[in-house]
Amino acid sequence: MLFKYHAIDKDGHEREGTIEAPSKEVAVSALQRRDLIISKIESNEKKNLLEMDLPFFNRISNKEIVIVSRQIATLFGAQVSALRVFRLIGSEVGNKNLAKVIETVGDDLQGGSPISKALARHPKVFSVFYVNMVRAGEESGKLSDTFEYLASYLDRSYELVSKAENALIYPLFVIGVFFSVMALMLTIVIPKISAVLLDSGQAIPIYTQIVIGFSNFLVNYGVFVLIALIGLGFYVWQLGKTEQGKLVLDHLKLSVPYVGDLYSKLYLSRIADNFSTMLLSGVSVIQALEITSTVVDNAVFDKVLKQVSEDVKGGSSISDAFGRHPELPGIMVAMTRVGEETGELGQILTTLAKFYNREVSNAVDTLVGLIEPIMIVLLGLGVGTLLAAILLPIYNLAGAI
Numbered sequence: 001m002l003f004k005y006h007a008i009d010k011d012g013h014e015r016e017g018t019i020e021a022p023s024k025e026v027a028v029s030a031l032q033r034r035d036l037i038i039s040k041i042e043s044n045e046k047k048n049l050l051e052m053d054l055p056f057f058n059r060i061s062n063k064e065i066v067i068v069s070r071q072i073a074t075l076f077g078a079q080v081s082a083l084r085v086f087r088l089i090g091s092e093v094g095n096k097n098l099a100k101v102i103e104t105v106g107d108d109l110q111g112g113s114p115i116s117k118a119l120a121r122h123p124k125v126f127s128v129f130y131v132n133m134v135r136a137g138e139e140s141g142k143l144s145d146t147f148e149y150l151a152s153y154l155d156r157s158y159e160l161v162s163k164a165e166n167a168l169i170y171p172l173f174v175i176g177v178f179f180s181v182m183a184l185m186l187t188i189v190i191p192k193i194s195a196v197l198l199d200s201g202q203a204i205p206i207y208t209q210i211v212i213g214f215s216n217f218l219v220n221y222g223v224f225v226l227i228a229l230i231g232l233g234f235y236v237w238q239l240g241k242t243e244q245g246k247l248v249l250d251h252l253k254l255s256v257p258y259v260g261d262l263y264s265k266l267y268l269s270r271i272a273d274n275f276s277t278m279l280l281s282g283v284s285v286i287q288a289l290e291i292t293s294t295v296v297d298n299a300v301f302d303k304v305l306k307q308v309s310e311d312v313k314g315g316s317s318i319s320d321a322f323g324r325h326p327e328l329p330g331i332m333v334a335m336t337r338v339g340e341e342t343g344e345l346g347q348i349l350t351t352l353a354k355f356y357n358r359e360v361s362n363a364v365d366t367l368v369g370l371i372e373p374i375m376i377v378l379l380g381l382g383v384g385t386l387l388a389a390i391l392l393p394i395y396n397l398a399g400a401i
Contacts, residue, residue: 003027003043007036029111060098060125062158066151068093068102073147082143083109101125114138129274129295136282146281153277156353157270160360164266167364168259174375178382185386187222190215193390204393211389247299254300262363267298268332269356271305276349286313300327318345331355 003024006016015036019027028038068089075085086106093099101122108118116135119126126134130150137146194212197204204212218225239245254260271292278288286309293305304325311321319337322328332352339348 003041005031005036005041006039007031008039009037010035060095060101062154064093064095064098065125065130066154066158068098069147069151069154073144073151076144076147082115098125115143127295129278129291132283132287132291133278133281136278140282142281149277149281153273156273156357160266160269160357163364164262164360167368170368171371171375174379178375178379181379181383182386183218183222185383186211186215186218190386190390191219193394197390197393202393202396205389208389208393211386243299247303250299254298258367262360262367263298264327265356265359265363267296267301268329269353269360270296271301272332272349272356273353276346276353279346279349285318289318304328 002018002020004016004018005027006014009015019030024041024043027041031038031041071089071092072085075088076082080088083106086102086109090099090102090106093102104122105115105118108121109115114135116131116138119134120131133146133150134143137143140146190211194215197208197212236249240249254264256263274292274295275288278291279285283291289305289309289312293302293309296302296305304327308318308321308325311324312318317337317340319333319340322336323333335348335352336345339345342348
């Protein structure tokens with residue numbers, strides 16, 4: 001890569017120019033060896049429109065990270081050097097964004113950076129959990145096992161989250177279709193039919209008057225309703241960006257009947273799986289708790305785990321610290337206590353993670369089995385009621401003629 005720099009030499013004179021280097025860190029090191037003090041350095045490479053990456057089409061998925069992690073583990077197991085590992089994988093990855101990240105990691109390794117530090121420069125791809133696991137692997141000399149642990153963990157997490165998310169797609173689609181059909185009928189179909197009823201002069205039933213009144217409201221003020229809904233959605237989106245707002249929204253998510261229980265089991269599974277994976281990889285208890293809190297992706301459990309971490313720092317056992325929080329169920333507290341007493345906390349938590357994985361899977365299957373018939377019945381009742389409220393007076397009108 002070509003970098004343009006501004007610097008000051010040892011005599012105090014300003015210097016500027018370009019330097020070829022595989023990464024910015026290597027370029028800075030080379031310039032510093034020339035006794036230059038860097039004031040500014042940036043890439044001088046330009047891309048035309050055709051060469052620009054399209055983030056939407058080159059998003060890096062968890063599945064791709066799983067595959068890359070397994071490839072890294074295999075190559076480390078074959079005693080391939082770290083630099084060679086990332087060079088080989090970077091040249092084979094199909095996703096351009098991920099390939100660029102892997103190549104940058106290779107450049108950093110060539111410049112003398114540790115693997116964990118090189119990965120930490122890409123937090124959108126490699127999480128804090130991932131980086132700390134690799135750092136633990138570097139310290140223990142078991143990088144191959146570490147990347148295998150990571151691949152297995154990410155694979156389990158990806159499968160579980162995907163199943164939960166896919167289970168909610170169908171009901172959301174049906175609900176969207178339902179409201180779309182109702183809106184079209186109320187704003188297009190009903191006004192035309194109601195005009196016939198009003199012109200007939202016959203008595204209109206109260207339920208039909210309600211439907212006509214609601215239809216008139218949507219026709220006259222529907223745009224304002226839509227704007228209000230968009231505004232509300234934007235407000236909730238902005239609220240979710242604040243610490244307090246995210247806590248409120250995540251608490252509401254856990255409070256929804258049945259769905260909240262599903263999410264709770266999903267987060268508990270993630271906590272147990274993440275915590276056990278880090279403990280088995282040699283990460284300290286305090287660090288494992290702190291990192292788990294950052295990757296659980298729920299502000300409620302994040303707050304709980306941070307408090308647990310503080311309690312453990314103060315001398316409390318993990319099980320006692322868990323027991324102070326009703327969000328963590330009794331079975332987790334009891335099994336954690338058993339793990340502490342037997343010295344097999346990592347294995348116990350792995351068993352607990354498998355238990356919650358099964359619970360989430362069963363809950364998702366049950367949810368899908370319940371939602372499908374309920375949604376179909378509600379859709380039929382809604383449309384049927386709407387049609388009956390308008391068509392019955394028309395049939396009465398036809399019979400009176």
